[in-house]
Amino acid sequence: MVVTEFEDYKQPVVVHRDNGTGNVAEIFISMMHEEYERLTDLIHTDEEMKPLSAAQRHAHYAAANCYLCNELFTEDNPRVKDHDHYTGEYIGPAHFTCNFERQTDKHLPIIFHNFRFLEDGIRNAR
């Protein structure tokens, strides 16, 4: 099962039962690798920013403060357009440094429930 805000990347629950071959753990590990490959593409997506609407452009240049740290823009740390690298949508006016430092979390959390049974399967597969 993959839980994400991106509809194209959601995956349903998949159940594999031991059919006597004892390879359930191997199938699970194989599927985890496939998900890793698929989701790695999503994590490294880097869409160019879409053109701003007139309202966004006006708000961007009218803003005196960075939307990330709320401090004033300065000559040394000017205003830049921050955008969502997955969708390409403009987010807001940010300091050059704040925008640079803001990074999207690229960790893939994997949550196991009742892992003991899988652990037994991995141990038995060896």
Ligand SMILES: [Zn+2]
């Ligand atoms: Zn800032």
